[in-house]
Amino acid sequence: MNKEKLIPRLRFKSFLKNLDWKYTKLGEVADIVGGGTPSTQVEKYWNGDINWFSPTEIGETSYLNSSERKITKLGLKKSSAKILPIGTVLFTSRAGIGKTAILEKESTTNQGFQSIVPKKNILNSYFIYSRSEEIKNYAEIVGAGSTFVEVSGKQLEKMMLLIPELKEQQKIGSFFEKIDKMIQLQQSKVNKVKNIKAAYLSEMFPKEGEKYPKRRFEGFQGVWRKIRLEQVLNQSGSGGTPRTTREDYYGGDIPFLGISDITNSNGYIFNTEKTITVNGLNNSAAWIVPKESISLAMYASVGKVAILKIKSATSQAFYNMVIKTQPTRDYIFQYLVKMEEENMWDRIISTGTQANLNAEKVRNLIIPIPIDIDEQEKIGSFFKNLDNQIYIEEEKLTKLEKLKQAYLNDMFV
Missing domain, CATH: 3.90.220.20 (DNA methylase specificity domains)
Incomplete structure (x- = not known):
């Protein structure tokens, strides 16, 4: 942060002449909304068409549009669950505190959330989502002291933030959304190579009680x-x-x-x-x-x-x-x-x-x-090449994550 002015070290050119960022409470630019759980003993409350998220579903992707379990309109009415609009940033408020995701579809959550609903034309969803780590750190501090860490909606509302005008928020949010998509794409490449290796590990060694592997290099015969x-x-x-x-x-x-x-x-x-x-x-x-x-x-x-x-x-x-x-x-x-x-x-x-x-x-x-040492060498070399591919893809992922962190450090106050 620039010590003389409340502006970030790195700023888009089109906003260099803009006003300083301003202090505000999170509760002044967003509504903090908790969740609830319909009685699991009443079948009529479940298997409807309303998304109902739990904390275990959060963390893998930036956006969510479908939950594992769904509730009915009656289940919604008979519980403290609330409909959250598109653009809401889900925030887990209990054990596993601070996991976040943005809703692409109206949804509800259980009571393990204090979700951030940005006020229209005041707060950009991806801008505040990009500050997830900052909000998590705050929540862990103010939520400490009980049997397990839990932050309330009232506590989140009091969090002080420095934010720019909406257009600059949108520009910053769009920038980090692009980086996150690159990271998620690279993570999928890592997962793909790891899954390929796992499949080959399963097939290129004999299963218990068998004398041959399911998949074998051409030219090798005989029992192992x-x-x-x-x-x-x-x-x-x-x-x-x-x-x-x-x-x-x-x-x-x-x-x-x-x-x-x-x-x-x-x-x-x-x-x-x-x-x-x-x-x-x-x-x-x-x-x-x-x-x-x-x-x-x-x-x-x-x-x-x-x-x-x-x-x-x-x-x-x-x-x-x-x-x-x-x-x-x-x-x-x-x-x-x-x-x-x-x-x-x-x-x-x-x-x-x-x-x-x-x-x-x-x-x-x-x-x-394998009895034949050449077959041992062929198998070992094959998997070593896959390990090298995994390493290369993971290094690319690490570079992207470090790049994102550097921008987070420089583009927020």
């Missing part, structure tokens, strides 16, 4: 064999954590893999949040896991797997595997990815306070594998 994972390991073992109370054990030159690293990875680890010192390594059960090894999460994000693209130590939450050959490594890695995506670990994990794996169960895991 089953092996224990330990049969293809040169070296393996869990890691260890240096004592966290010793500052001299941390902040060194040795990467130290943690659960957050693998959870946030795309299957390949290039760096880690934490590092340890040689002293920390020598005074713990941690060991240097070679580059190109596989690390598998046994706790927390159970079954999450990644290939180390750096030499790294790991915590005891991981089982680390050095595979005898790269073709076999690539094949095993993709099979472990399949297990995680299809929840195949569920039947062998240890249950307790939280579901965990252990080193013995990982070592003794039975894996179907």
Whole structure:
């Protein structure tokens, strides 16, 4: 924000000579409307033609025009639900607070919303929708203090905003709508490649009890064999954590893999949040896991797997595997990815306070594998190419999201 004037750092040329943005309460430029739920015991209230949204339906797209459940006119009359006009910005007001979407069709909501109905010729829908994060942050602050965070309509009405005249709002709203459409299009491209990979993962490995996969590369024949994972390991073992109370054990030159690293990875680890010192390594059960090894999460994000693209130590939450050959490594890695995506670990994990794996169960895991190493290599290479495509599309998505955030920082006061 310009400190001398109430204007954003970045402004469309046609509005450079316009007046400063003005402070206003959200309740002065929009009506805040709650929702309600007709009795679920009365059939006549349900399966009508009136949209009735719940918070679980919000967040995937900017616009909404059809809800999962619908109510009748009688259900509307017999509840506190209200008809919201086109252009309303739905705002979830309870757990999962701050999810937003714009209505393309008149609709109602349950009581988990405090929706923003822009006043005609005063507030632009997409302009205020673009400030969703700002409104969410406000709601989380004023709604804190109860058993769970919840913001009321009265609290939202009091939120102070700086807004320009309507024409500038419309220009800004249109600009961010175009960016959001680009982001959603790019997200669909990411999803498409991920779905293609998921389909191939399902078909290119034999299902339980079968000797062949449904889909196979031309030129390969013969039944697959089953092996224990330990049969293809040169070296393996869990890691260890240096004592966290010793500052001299941390902040060194040795990467130290943690659960957050693998959870946030795309299957390949290039760096880690934490590092340890040689002293920390020598005074713990941690060991240097070679580059190109596989690390598998046994706790927390159970079954999450990644290939180390750096030499790294790991915590005891991981089982680390050095595979005898790269073709076999690539094949095993993709099979472990399949297990995680299809929840195949569920039947062998240890249950307790939280579901965990252990080193013995990982070592003794039975894996179907082609006898021909060329077929292993073909499968591993095929999925690696798909991983590369996913990475490229995700990088494009990340760039768009960063671009949007930069504009949000500069185009609002």
